[in-house]
Amino acid sequence: MTTKKQAADAVLEAKVRLGLTWAEIADALDAPLAWTTSALLGQHPVPADKAAKAVAILELGDDVAQALRLQPTRGALEEAVPTDPTIYRFYEVLQVYGPTIKELIHEQFGDGIMSAINFKIDVGRREDPGGERVVVTLDGKFLKYQWG
Amino acid sequence: MTTKKQAADAVLEAKVRLGLTWAEIADALDAPLAWTTSALLGQHPVPADKAAKAVAILELGDDVAQALRLQPTRGALEEAVPTDPTIYRFYEVLQVYGPTIKELIHEQFGDGIMSAINFKIDVGRREDPGGERVVVTLDGKFLKYQWG
Amino acid sequence: MTTKKQAADAVLEAKVRLGLTWAEIADALDAPLAWTTSALLGQHPVPADKAAKAVAILELGDDVAQALRLQPTRGALEEAVPTDPTIYRFYEVLQVYGPTIKELIHEQFGDGIMSAINFKIDVGRREDPGGERVVVTLDGKFLKYQWG
Amino acid sequence: MTTKKQAADAVLEAKVRLGLTWAEIADALDAPLAWTTSALLGQHPVPADKAAKAVAILELGDDVAQALRLQPTRGALEEAVPTDPTIYRFYEVLQVYGPTIKELIHEQFGDGIMSAINFKIDVGRREDPGGERVVVTLDGKFLKYQWG
Amino acid sequence: MTTKKQAADAVLEAKVRLGLTWAEIADALDAPLAWTTSALLGQHPVPADKAAKAVAILELGDDVAQALRLQPTRGALEEAVPTDPTIYRFYEVLQVYGPTIKELIHEQFGDGIMSAINFKIDVGRREDPGGERVVVTLDGKFLKYQWG
Amino acid sequence: MTTKKQAADAVLEAKVRLGLTWAEIADALDAPLAWTTSALLGQHPVPADKAAKAVAILELGDDVAQALRLQPTRGALEEAVPTDPTIYRFYEVLQVYGPTIKELIHEQFGDGIMSAINFKIDVGRREDPGGERVVVTLDGKFLKYQWG
Amino acid sequence: MTTKKQAADAVLEAKVRLGLTWAEIADALDAPLAWTTSALLGQHPVPADKAAKAVAILELGDDVAQALRLQPTRGALEEAVPTDPTIYRFYEVLQVYGPTIKELIHEQFGDGIMSAINFKIDVGRREDPGGERVVVTLDGKFLKYQWG
Amino acid sequence: MTTKKQAADAVLEAKVRLGLTWAEIADALDAPLAWTTSALLGQHPVPADKAAKAVAILELGDDVAQALRLQPTRGALEEAVPTDPTIYRFYEVLQVYGPTIKELIHEQFGDGIMSAINFKIDVGRREDPGGERVVVTLDGKFLKYQWG
Amino acid sequence: MTTKKQAADAVLEAKVRLGLTWAEIADALDAPLAWTTSALLGQHPVPADKAAKAVAILELGDDVAQALRLQPTRGALEEAVPTDPTIYRFYEVLQVYGPTIKELIHEQFGDGIMSAINFKIDVGRREDPGGERVVVTLDGKFLKYQWG
Amino acid sequence: MTTKKQAADAVLEAKVRLGLTWAEIADALDAPLAWTTSALLGQHPVPADKAAKAVAILELGDDVAQALRLQPTRGALEEAVPTDPTIYRFYEVLQVYGPTIKELIHEQFGDGIMSAINFKIDVGRREDPGGERVVVTLDGKFLKYQWG
Incomplete structure (x- = not known):
């Protein structure tokens, strides 16, 4: 099973490899920019059609699409106070x-x-x-x- | 000596007692609304003339004006993760x-x-x-x- | 100035001294039981008329009524994990x-x-x-x- | 050995793959809804017959059934204050x-x-x-x- | 108002001043030794008659008796990991x-x-x-x- | 090398698989019940003969026996305040x-x-x-x- | 009542005021140097005769002597990791x-x-x-x- | 690459397997006992000749010798307050x-x-x-x- | 995908293996010493040409060069208070x-x-x-x- | 007794009241600028003559001079991670x-x-x-x- 964290890593890798921007991906999904970014980073469940489009653009597999559709357990910072x-x-x-x-x-x-x-x-x-x-x-x- | 925390408490008390709003105080100080609020809550040093005007409106003493003018040590949350x-x-x-x-x-x-x-x-x-x-x-x- | 914490302590003391229950106080205020309890413990702002009634029943001063009316900074546990x-x-x-x-x-x-x-x-x-x-x-x- | 955490992950994966709901699983196990959910998430030991039924419905192996039967070390939040x-x-x-x-x-x-x-x-x-x-x-x- | 913590301090002071032991106090209260100790240290509410006896033996005031009778918020360690x-x-x-x-x-x-x-x-x-x-x-x- | 933690996991798995109780294992080792439990969970070094007997009963390998004999770094709770x-x-x-x-x-x-x-x-x-x-x-x- | 912490502060103040060293105080008490230091800093109960001598040398009152004799709750660092x-x-x-x-x-x-x-x-x-x-x-x- | 932590684990395993003591290893290295122990546990860089001798005695490979020679990031306790x-x-x-x-x-x-x-x-x-x-x-x- | 952490480890290993200093690497990259060090340790994105030179000198693969070019999530200490x-x-x-x-x-x-x-x-x-x-x-x- | 913290507060108050700068105070004490600042903020013991000069310039009392001379317990941040x-x-x-x-x-x-x-x-x-x-x-x- 591909977790939402692994899916997010795969998205980041593909995005760099293919030279895509978040704006281009959001356009392709016909979705708001920040929503698209946070959803592909694993903080929102992605509707089936948008998940399918996302993996098509990013040349990723169906397991990633399925992970994107899952209900997330939200919370992206690893520490109470962020260091970045x-x-x-x-x-x-x-x-x-x-x-x-x-x-x-x-x-x-x-x-x-x-x-x-x-x-x-x-x-x-x-x-x-x-x-x-x-x-x-x-x-x-x-x-x-x-x-x- | 009146600390910036004590000055902030005095401001909040006077504001309730006199029925003033932050918007009215900001107008009187001729300063942006959010800056006024955070400065009177102790997060910014207040220039001498604005500090004088603030205590005049709020009917507070000179010690409060002096405290408002001090350089703050910033950071208003008491815990790393806020509970309010x-x-x-x-x-x-x-x-x-x-x-x-x-x-x-x-x-x-x-x-x-x-x-x-x-x-x-x-x-x-x-x-x-x-x-x-x-x-x-x-x-x-x-x-x-x-x-x- | 009486803080909401001091007002809550005064309420608890008066309640014990006068032998009142939360149910009796809630009835007198014509308000839900749990809302009354948490409001008098400082977690909700109390409307002016209810605050006046509360201090009348509890034989407390106007400063307590004023404190009850204030907007609270919520969060009643002193530690992230409660010990009681x-x-x-x-x-x-x-x-x-x-x-x-x-x-x-x-x-x-x-x-x-x-x-x-x-x-x-x-x-x-x-x-x-x-x-x-x-x-x-x-x-x-x-x-x-x-x-x- | 399959741990209770791995069993819970397998249950979640199978449930999504087969399109089952917790309500359907609880019905099949003839057990209360919330108990079923928390037990399959690893917070309760599952009796042998219910564990067998659960893996049958979810098309999972015997190792999962055995893990479900184990006595858990309870506590499901990863941090003292939850972020989700x-x-x-x-x-x-x-x-x-x-x-x-x-x-x-x-x-x-x-x-x-x-x-x-x-x-x-x-x-x-x-x-x-x-x-x-x-x-x-x-x-x-x-x-x-x-x-x- | 005397808090349960202040009452506990008063008990400890009086006990040392009068040279009493917990065993003697427990006998006088006709109560188990460890219960007596923890109740007078503020971890249990003390029934009215026992509270009255306790302040009589310890030569303390009625405010201490009232504090002993209060419902406690339990938890006596000041840190998650004790240092004593x-x-x-x-x-x-x-x-x-x-x-x-x-x-x-x-x-x-x-x-x-x-x-x-x-x-x-x-x-x-x-x-x-x-x-x-x-x-x-x-x-x-x-x-x-x-x-x- | 098998660590004491891995040895403890192997013991727990074998104990469930063979249907043994801690009391039976303690009898076989001719050792106190609680000592046996904590030693096999990795909190005490086990003497060579008892380690040999333990792995024989539990049908485990020599690597487990060797791990049981090692000097432990004690402390079994993963958090300062336990959640179970x-x-x-x-x-x-x-x-x-x-x-x-x-x-x-x-x-x-x-x-x-x-x-x-x-x-x-x-x-x-x-x-x-x-x-x-x-x-x-x-x-x-x-x-x-x-x-x- | 004088607490052990207040007694320790009084000792430190008197020691500076009178220009005494720990070595001189330990000599006067006929006790080991480090024991004397930690006992007067509140980490050990002091026997009655030594407590009397200590307050005599340091020109302090009987309340300090009584505090020194009390059983301490040990642990002198204010944070888990010391900053000094x-x-x-x-x-x-x-x-x-x-x-x-x-x-x-x-x-x-x-x-x-x-x-x-x-x-x-x-x-x-x-x-x-x-x-x-x-x-x-x-x-x-x-x-x-x-x-x- | 073998890390200093893996090298330390390999040292501990070999030491038990070969029945060596820290005193014997220190003698062989012609180095102080406590220095030898802490250096082989990864808290000091080991000079090339001593690293070579250490792996010879302990029958370990060159990768361990190289790891022992590395500059360490010191700090061996896993928690601020040790539990062992x-x-x-x-x-x-x-x-x-x-x-x-x-x-x-x-x-x-x-x-x-x-x-x-x-x-x-x-x-x-x-x-x-x-x-x-x-x-x-x-x-x-x-x-x-x-x-x- | 090679992460920035893995790339940093590979750089450290190669640097030791080849006997290079940070000063030599910085010279080769024609970049400031401390910038070079922190960039190769993963705290700055490295421009494409410098990343290519770095992996050439250090005899590492293209995956490392790509990782060096990535935008980092900064923050290199593993604990709020460093132990080294x-x-x-x-x-x-x-x-x-x-x-x-x-x-x-x-x-x-x-x-x-x-x-x-x-x-x-x-x-x-x-x-x-x-x-x-x-x-x-x-x-x-x-x-x-x-x-x- | 005046503590070093109270002395530091008194220094800050006097410095504002008299309109002095750290540079002027350091000149008067004939001491380095940063040393003077940290010493008067309570992080270094101040030699007797400099302490006397400091209170003279700042128009403070002898108790402040004595506090400045005391050996400090260092560590000026109130939290492990500073918020200012x-x-x-x-x-x-x-x-x-x-x-x-x-x-x-x-x-x-x-x-x-x-x-x-x-x-x-x-x-x-x-x-x-x-x-x-x-x-x-x-x-x-x-x-x-x-x-x-």
Whole structure:
């Protein structure tokens, strides 16, 4: 049996070998860019037709397609605090701005949370006189604390 | 001496007592909303004039103004993994989408990171047929890995 | 300023001193039993009228009422793994049955989670020939993984 | 020797390959749904006849049947705090409502605990105008603190 | 309000000041030795009459009696692994003999556990040619894994 | 080379395959029951003659006998806090009664510890009107704190 | 009540104020140097006459003498891994040479341990052409693993 | 490539198979006993001639000799707190006597540390009327805190 | 697929086998010494031409060259606190001098950080009457805290 | 008694109140800049004359001078992994370049370490066309692994 982790490794290998980008794969699957990336990295179950297309583009076997379709056990960081600098910066944002985000959500919406389930994320680029900027947008439904 | 933590507590108490919102305080300081919130919560040094205005609005003493001006030791979470559900959801986003963000930054920008220093954050609201949505935008300069 | 933790301690002390039960307090507040308990223990903001009634019944001051009304930073366990045997048994249930719950939620509902926000909990009692039984019911809205 | 972990993986693979549900397997074994799921995931020893039936339905070998019969070392989470969102929500419930559950058990039953051994769990579904709801019922014998 | 921890400290101080032993206190309370010790150290709620007797013998106030009567949040070690050598040896026993105890309970009783709730403990002394020996007896009801 | 862990696994497999009990193996080795169990699980070095007898009864090879004879690196729990419920209950005993045991050892013996080296353990069964009881006896030499 | 920690702090303060050395205090108490140091730092109970002499020399009160006489809960490091460089070097020795010490104890003595209870420690100085050297001698009774 | 860990395992296996002691190996290498033990366990690089002699005596291959010569990444304990009782006792010594050692080094030498690099260790035996004793001597150069 | 970790191991093996130094490899690649070392150890992506040269010098295969070119997930320490003494000393520097560095950066540059991305490191040697000295120079761009 | 932590807080308060810089204080003490900073932050004992000068400049009391003279227990980070971004970057350097530093020290000096005791640190500034740069220089004596 091919696990979702092995499938993700196979995807990464094929992507490098074939010189494909995530954007090209997402286009081929007709799916959002970030969803495609996280689904092929094993964090979402992939519908059968998209799994089939993905392995076709990536020249991988049916076992990979089947693994992509499986329900994942989510959670991609190996440690509670990430060590990779690119990922750590987002943990740092949480350390410095976490309570700020909480205060502003409560001020603007009341008692509740931003859903991480009914949720989408986007990574984009903004040109700026001071240099190009990474813009990450988190967009989740507000869920009000509600007793049953 | 009033610490930055004590100053933050005094700000929160005064804000509730006077019925002020962060938006009103930010307007009064003529500063961005999220910066104002995090600075008054102790995560940024506040320039002298803004510190003076803040304590005037909040009817607090000079010791609070002085504390707000101090250089902070940043880091607002008391545990490596936050327990408050509103804040935890952002940690969960990192667990599920961290490697996705990393892949897309590298694909779009090359080897480097999004700065968390030359950086701004915004918390907003978007109406949607499926219910109102929280939109958090992280906007940081791209820093390329560069040897000296 | 009275913190939510100090307010919770004052509530517990008054409750013992006056010989009140959570059921009596919940009746007086006209609110669900478990919600009342967790709100007075500091895990939910209490609406102004209920906070006023609560301090009246418990013969406590206005500062406690104000603390009860504050937005909480949730999370009541002091350690990641609880040591109190009554609470630990529920952590053990998670250790032994967590993946079972996950499998059955996915089988019955698809990819998603049980909300802990749009959620209610109840603790009840069931007589049984083998001895009385504790029945804890967790009842939360199903949230489907949905891309934006 | 096939370990209980390998047996659980084989069960999951066969279940996907054959398109079986936990409900169908539980019916075939004439056993409760959640017990069946957790037992085949390796958290309970399976009686010989049920183990034989299980491998027959799942078209697996005798080594799997033998592994299912073994006494388990229980504990299915790989980290003290689970990262999978579906399982984490139950940990969050413990963080927010743990002391509430403790207070109510003591108020209704006296000093003691809900057993996690003489215990059953059920995962069900309730339709509601606000959307379908997950209902998890924990039902354990009350054990009174008793000195010998 | 006097907490159970403060009450335990007051008991220890009074016991040293008055030169009492746990055995004398247990006799006066007409209660088992180890139960008396752990109850006065804050791990069990003490019935009203015994709490009254205890503070009388120890020449302490009514606030201590009230604290002794409270329902405890149990768990007396401050770290997951104890550092005091007298207590550590029992943790070491668990490290070295834990799986042995598990194997023998299962062999002699089937699938289940020794209850730590319907449970008593005793600490005694045995003379032996090789020197005096500490004998700790753990005596708990066997609880069979039983589905509901 | 066969490690002590592999030898323990081979013992467990053979024991199940041949339908032997620990009591029968201990009889055959003419050794105490708990010692036999822990030694074959890899926590004690086994004398040459007993190792030979053990592999004969269990129909295992000489490599297992040699592994059983090796000096172990002791410590059988994989985490600081055990997750298996049967083993956890003993950790809970330590959490609830650890300081009680310490107080009583010091009261009865003075400043020192119960040895976990000059030590034996026994697991037994006691019938009781309230149901059968597990009785675990820890019996170790008292070691007085003594300066050289 | 003065705790052992407060007594230790009072001793350190008085020692600096009066310009005394540990060697002078040990002489006055007619006790070994390292024992005196660790006992006054709160790791050993001090006999009544020595406690009286100690507070006399250090010009401290009777409450300190009483605290010194109390049975300690041992364990002086605040974290599992010490951060002070002087103490850390001994942890590093354990990291680098721990298994070596274990091998040599087993080779020279058989299966057992060096007691840390029937034990003394000494810190001395040795002149050497390469510079003065710290010599720490650990001297503990060998305890053989012995079943009861 | 043979790693230093694999080389250490091969050494231990050969040593048992050939019935050699560490003392005999150290004699053959004309090197100190404890150095030899720790070097062959992978904590020091072994000079070419000694590595050749070691594999000759132990009847091992050239790959082991090459591994012994490699620069190690030191640190032999798998957990921050060791669980093996023989090694744990030295950690306990640090917990109980760490601050004592620190006080005495500072009193006798001033501000600085005992080097764990310019350092030797010895494990010996001392007969005593009370039974044989393990004597471990740590002997390291004193390094004074010195600014550049 | 060859991972970056496997490529790093292959580089270390080849380097020893061929008797090459990092300085020679850096010369051949016409790249800075420390960059070369960390890039071949897997912490930087290596440009195609340099990767080709590296495997040519080290007599390794194309799979290693491809692995060297991959984008790394950075973070080379296996534990939060390193155990190898050579690496630990730098962690100790952080424990002792971390706040000093922070104070001086803020005094000399204002509120901000030293970049670890636009950054170079150098390890050198300085002769000194007191013995040769290791000089590590960290040289990173100052990044000012700047809101967007 | 004033602790070193309280003295450090008093120094920071006075420094802000009087508008002094570390550079001015270091000049007044005629001591290196980084040494002065870390010593006044409590990481080094301060000689009597410098302690007297420091409290004179900072207009603090004799108790602060006495605290500055005390031998410190070093270690200034409150968590194993620092959360303040300015300090974290140096931990990140260790994560990314730790093994590189180790390799180069061994290549240039042989088996040993850079001392963190016979050690000095400097924080400086370098103008560069790409922006000003922070230059931190670590300069420690090389200590060769040497057996006694």
